[in-house]
Amino acid sequence: MTRKIEKVAVIGAGVMGAAIAAHVANAGHTCLLLDIVPKDANGGDAGNDSASRSRLATQAVQRMLKDRPAPFMHPSFAKRVIPGNLEDDLDKLADVDWICEAIIENPKIKQDLYGRLDKVRKAGSIVSSNTSTIPLHRLTEGLPDGFRRDFAITHFFNPPRYMRLLEVVGGADTDPAAIAALSDFGDRALGKEVVPAKDTPGFIANRIGIYWSYLAMQAAFDLGLSVEEADAICGRPMGIPKTGIFGLGDLTGLDLAPHVNESMLALLPDSDPFVQMYRADGPLVATVSKMIEEGYTGRKGKGGFYRARGKEVRDLATGEYRPKQRPDLDSIKAARKGLQALVEHDDRGGRYAWEVLAGTLSYAASLVPEIADDIVAVDRAMRTGYAWKWGPFELIDRLGSGWFAEKLEADGRAVPAILKAADGRPFYKEEGETAYALTPGGDYAAIPVADDAWMLADLKRGRAPIASNKGASLWDVGDGVACLELHTKMNAIDADIMAMVVQASKLHSKGYKALIIGHDGDNFSVGANVGLGLFQANIAMWPMLEQGISEGQRAYKALKYAPFPVVAAPAGMALGGGCEICLHADAIQAHAESYMGLVEVGVGLLPAWGGCKELLTRATLNKRRPGGPMPPIAEVFEAIAQAKVATSAAEARDMHILRKGDGITMNRRRLLADAKAKALSLVEGYQPPEPAVLNLPGPSARAALNMAVEGFVTQGKATAYDAVVAAEVARVLSGGDTDITEEVTEDKLLALEREGEMRLFRNEATLARISHMLETGKPLRN
Structure with a gap:
């Protein structure tokens, strides 16, 4: 049976559930968002009206309209999220194709909810959980066969709009058609990198990511590295975002770590390297616990390992905050020559890099095929779920699989079976126009490329450019x-x-x-x-x-x-x-x-390669814009002058x-x-x-635009030089020295752009803006 998803519901209007609903709305679909009825909505002053009873979902939508980064791609998309509650609106689920549960990570509470959902959902509708660590088989224990057939895990990463990974997990009883429908909707409608994962604790990305996070932080304590040093090494040299490891902890919230760690410790066998490595009485756990108690939970709290907008950093030895310092380790400089040079450098930075890479990469390698059938899924999960530039197996290739295996063995560490199967060969290779990945059995399998989903690299491979x-x-x-x-x-x-x-x-x-x-x-x-x-x-x-x-x-x-x-x-x-x-x-x-x-105004220039001309033409020829020539001119002027x-x-x-x-x-x-x-x-x-021809007001429009800018300067909302640059933009958009009865051609507008650009380039204030931008990456407000 082919299944199709059109109507969606999300249960749970917390941060994650609400953001999933928002992203469904981004995809153009209406989404029902349900949460519990607040206790004070059952009577008393709060009353029993529908708005009050559904206010948790309503407030979630209102909050997201203010959140930055914005969960909605456009404010108007919020209308596609329909708030409701689990008592009055449960019957509306009878018309829904996919119900995504995103409530508290408690199997008992989730199963109680599933029982209620199963009584009202339509036949063939799909139910999934957004759980981040709980295995599917635990969630469906004791539930009816029909429910188990329609149940899966859809693990989004936070924030759902921006993080590309969606792990889809099916169970032994899950209908393959349900998995296919979720995967297709996640891919085409939601724009996700859909990665099939197996029903194991933490699935793919969190199984490796939680291990890596704990290891990298604990190793910094053990080897005496500062927060800045650890983040400089466990960051860009490894293809990890510049937040590094401690900065990432601040970003995701330090109060989240104890819950995730406890969950994984409870689910994993005693033989798992994470369980064996974890030290409940270690300095990392003690430090994080103290920070949480004091309200230092990361960016959402008073600060974390960094505070004061990153200008202060927590000293791991003393627990006090001090000014942030630039790391000065020779190993960081050595990293410019590659990962091998970094881990072979004999200072604490090099030893730290090896500890993190050796542990993380060998752990990831040991988990295939337990958590995924192939290495491609693992690498995609880490790239799109944790924003790594290279996945674990791609990192091993950068080190050299043979070199890595020999160094593990020399260090007294276990060499994973798939690394032995590689036998010094790379995990990825290219032959002609085809890319291959090593299988757990030691053979190579072609990496498929779909006709309607490819990157340019897939078509460039083995070919010469025109x-x-x-x-x-x-x-x-x-x-x-x-x-x-x-x-x-x-x-x-x-x-x-x-x-x-x-x-x-x-x-x-x-x-x-x-x-x-x-x-x-x-x-x-x-x-x-x-x-x-x-x-x-x-x-x-x-x-x-x-x-x-x-x-x-x-x-x-x-x-x-x-x-x-x-x-x-x-x-x-x-x-x-x-x-x-x-x-x-x-x-x-x-x-x-x-x-x-x-x-361009940010560097004291104007759009002089036809940008003014094209945007003005589009706005002017928009048939839905009445009111003469000024409204489109003013609209485009505002967009360019404010660098929108x-x-x-x-x-x-x-x-x-x-x-x-x-x-x-x-x-x-x-x-x-x-x-x-x-x-x-x-x-x-x-x-x-056909070349466009416009009728523009000329000096009268220019005067009106300049007057508006002068008002902003007087109010302190714009600088004196902003007015100079804006005046040149106004001259172009008004058509120069023309009249509304005259026709202004594209070439005339291009000439005005060129003349204005040259006048600005001759101004020292523009050159100062350009220099400042090149040196700092930030605009100069001169």
């Missing part, structure tokens, strides 16, 4: 479609990228019928390489600087009027010049987590960056395939767009 330079490459992605890949640092736009944009716009001469622009990086593009502009301005290379602006405008214009459809596929940050590329495409297929905007950035692709629609017909993809792995499909859908009968 064309390439230092800044960008062109790749054949099949069916007559090419892909323009940016690959500078942070994908900042430079002359090499511009040259490849021009080349891409001419690919029809080589038989290509469509172009997509995208890549596998975390961020589409952070904007122009302003460092080059700063250098040219500092030595007064004005002709060359203006030439760079002109060439960018011509390149983007060539893209817009190319003889075939162009689809941009942004993900992550698409700022400044990166946003401008998207604005010049025929269509955008954006990842849901795309953060787009024209932010959409915090999701849904918000980018409000800013006219995404238009009607542009698409949003929830799953990052499906983005390029969706962009390719959109490009192909535009091929038949394609004609380049």
